[in-house]
Amino acid sequence: MIKVEKFQQKWDRKGTRSVKWDLTKTFFKDKDVLPMWVADMDFPSVDAVQEAITERAKHNIYGYSVTDQPLKDAIHGWVNKQHHWEINTDWLLFSPGVVTSLHMVVQALTNEEDHVLIQTPVYPPFYDAVKKHNRHVVKNSLQLKEGKYEIDFDDFEQQIIDHQVTMFILCSPHNPLGRVWTKEELTTMADICLKHNVTIVSDEIHGDLTYKEYTHVPIASLSEKFSQNAVTCMAPSKTFNLAGLQGSYLIVPNKDKRQKIKDQFSSQGLGMLNTFAIVAMEAAYLHGEEWLDKLLEVLHENKEYVQKAFHDNTNLINVLDSEGTYLLWLDCRSMNLSSSELKQFFQSKAKVGLNDGLSFGHEGDGFMRMNIACPKETVVEGVNRILAALKDM
Ligand SMILES: Cc1ncc(COP(=O)(O)O)c(C=O)c1O
CATH class of the missing domain: 3.40.640.10 (Type I PLP-dependent aspartate aminotransferase-like (Major domain))
Known part of the structure; x- marks a missing residue:
């Protein structure tokens, strides 16, 4: 039986040649930015993958x-x-x-x-x-x-x-x-x-x-x-x-x-x-089927948390409901910032590394993409950093 708790442990991915974690400073000009960008997950894969790779490597x-x-x-x-x-x-x-x-x-x-x-x-x-x-x-x-x-x-x-x-x-x-x-x-x-x-x-x-x-x-x-x-x-x-x-x-x-x-x-x-x-x-x-079922439960909980936290605490960011993927699309147009100011706000004030909506096309101007495939603690920290920075605006 795979438990949901398996997805709540925080793993240090720094120094593993991770694009998401080891290139944070390069992309966001600040090593303290919390990376919630590149579409990979901060969770270990299903055990069967590790076992199969280890077995193969023994050869x-x-x-x-x-x-x-x-x-x-x-x-x-x-x-x-x-x-x-x-x-x-x-x-x-x-x-x-x-x-x-x-x-x-x-x-x-x-x-x-x-x-x-x-x-x-x-x-x-x-x-x-x-x-x-x-x-x-x-x-x-x-x-x-x-x-x-x-x-x-x-x-x-x-x-x-x-x-x-x-x-x-x-x-x-x-x-x-x-x-x-x-x-x-x-x-x-x-x-x-x-x-x-x-x-x-x-x-x-x-x-x-x-x-x-x-x-x-x-x-x-x-x-x-x-x-x-x-x-x-x-x-x-x-x-x-x-x-x-x-x-x-x-x-x-x-x-x-x-x-x-x-x-x-x-x-x-x-x-x-x-x-x-x-x-x-x-x-x-x-x-991997059972593992995937648990992963989806965790992602669902993370999604609901982010939506509720922004809904209850600010009217400057509206989190659109997502039906799939572990990516959330944040409507930040009410912040009334230019695209470069918006990017600056997230990386320098909030210190959270998100993908800039504009990089997906001009229709994405005023939006940011957040990756929630991480332990709840990381999600909470990301949201809190953003909410605190909004209060200071
Ligand atoms: C829609 C979509 N296609 C492709 C990829 C990347 O695929 P690959 O790493 O297999 O090239 C991504 C990664 O985020 C994606 O979101």
């Missing part, structure tokens, strides 16, 4: 490793059980990371000067995956209505028509907004894409991290037609805190698309996974 020979059938079966089992999607293991391709996959898929399935649709504000590498390959970004801005972000479907379709869009990169669930798209929303988007011959690339890296009342639905699982038009990127890295191991996969039911993506990976010399990524992915998927 101490790290030659090239195969992404073999047992690994594929573990993925199949996970996707089937968690997301009710019956995949064929022949559809799988492997990649060190989802960001790598986005770059590869854009190059494989679009041409230079093509237009690629994204829904902004969004995880910053989405822009790069398009722009760095001489393609153009087209935006469908998400609309904040009564505290919830919604899709303007008319604009979604109009942007596709106006720019002759050939690809749509979906963030599902959405980082940073925490939306878990409903079946209806996904179906509408998939129908429009099919109608206009737009390939969907669905980044579902946060798909396992949804709160109880919400269900993540892989867009490709909705129908055979949609699955032929979609490339799905998944990974155990957010779910089980394995980002540093660099292991992810793509699910590509369409044979032609799959071959093109495979060729793209191999043309960049990428075709193999890290030995430990393979071992960890398999162990997490075979033994």
